[in-house]
Amino acid sequence: MKLEDLVGRERPQGRSFLRWAGSKRKLIPKLERFWSEKYSRYVEPFAGSACLFFSLKPKMAILGDTNVELINTYLVLRENPERMHRRLVAIPRDKKTYYQWRAKSPMDLDRETRALRFVYLNHNCFNGIYRTNVKGQFNVPIGTKLASYLSRNDFARCASALASVKFVPGDFAETLSNVEKGDFVYLDPPYAVSSRRVFREYGIKxxxxxxxERLSVELNRLHKMGVDFVVSYADCREARKLAGQWNSEKFLVQRHIAGFSAHRTPSFEWMIYNSAKRSVASASA
Ligand SMILES: C[S@@+](CC[C@H](N)C(=O)[O-])C[C@H]1O[C@@H](n2cnc3c(N)ncnc32)[C@H](O)[C@@H]1O
Incomplete structure (x- = not known):
């Protein structure tokens, strides 16, 4: 094992400290074109690893997710990134230890150790998947390859990006109830496609x-408020229906939906938005 696998390797600026199946990391250059400093806040109700948030580093933001373990992890990282990193790299990365940590019930742990368990499992599980069984217990097997950890500096960078974030542990509608005129909303929901098997088991429900359909109602509400939004979504009947109501763009991406080889092949993705998209040049200006 290389030293960087043990203590972490410094990554390009803007990388999230989490791995996430379904993350839109590859779409960041396209998504960044919708953001501008004119917005008062960045709002992401399906945060996951929040890869666009970490890339943009907005001064004010709201991040929400139904995954309460994830939200607890963000809070604990923000409080003391160095301690989280120190404790993480001290845990052995082998099969026996992985399954010991997986077997621990988060409810029996203090909130700091719960967050540590979350990050340890996230980095060492198969393809960064978060999946639970019907009892809500994390059930992803150990990964086949050892992903190197991010460095202590990266943990500190992510913690400082989160400095003034308001977190909403809950349904997207709850996060969106905080939105005000002048905010920008990026929505990256899990795929709810019924016609083919896709990875969408993020939680119990x-x-x-x-x-x-609830999301579509919320988008209409945001639009009426004069709030700009962008949705990213895989090509499917529901996405096409949504796209028909707003501005939209469809493009080809190499998707990595964990574990299912069929979804490693290129597939179409939609960006659905209600604002005018800016050119790449004006976005970086
Ligand atoms: C595709 S992932 C988001 C990935 C994210 N864009 C990133 O950069 O990693 C979808 C997220 O939605 C969350 N989620 C699922 N159902 C939800 C709901 N009803 N309300 C809010 N979040 C939900 C999941 O826990 C998951 O983290």
Missing amino acids: PFGVEDI
Whole structure:
């Protein structure tokens, strides 16, 4: 094992400290074109690893997610990134230790150790998947390859990016109830496609087609408020229906939905938005 696998390797600026199946990391250059400093706040109700947030580093933001372990992890990292990193790299990365940590119930741990367990499992599980069984217990096997940890500096950088974030542990509608005129909203919901097998088991209740309908109602509400939004979504009947109501763009991406080889092949992705997209040049100006 290389030293950097043990203590972490410094990554390009803007990288999240978490791995996330379904993360839109590859779409960041396209998504960044929608953001501008004119917005008062960045709002992401399906945060996951919040890769766009860490890339943009907005001064004010709201991050929400139904995954309470994830939100607790963000809070604990923000409080003391160095301690989290120190404790993380001290845990052996082998099969026996992984399954010991996986077997621990988060409810029996203090909130700092819960966050440590979350980050340890996130970095050492198969493809950065977060999946639980019907009892809500994390059940992803150990990964086949050892992903190197981010460095202590990266943990500190992520903690400082989170300095003034308001966190909402809960449904997207709750996060969106905080939105005000002048905010920018990026929505990256789990895929709720019923016609083919996709990775959408983020929690006890999977994201379903009825949630997409709720989302559509929320988008209309945001638009009426004069709030700009962008949704990223895989090509499917529901996405096409949504895209028909707003500005939209469809493009080809290499998707890495964990474990299912069919989803490693290129597939279409939608960006659905209500604002005018800016050129790459004006976005970086
Ligand atoms: C595709 S992932 C988001 C990935 C994220 N854009 C990133 O950069 O990693 C979708 C996220 O939505 C969360 N989620 C699922 N159902 C939700 C709901 N009803 N409300 C809010 N978040 C939800 C999941 O826990 C998961 O973290």
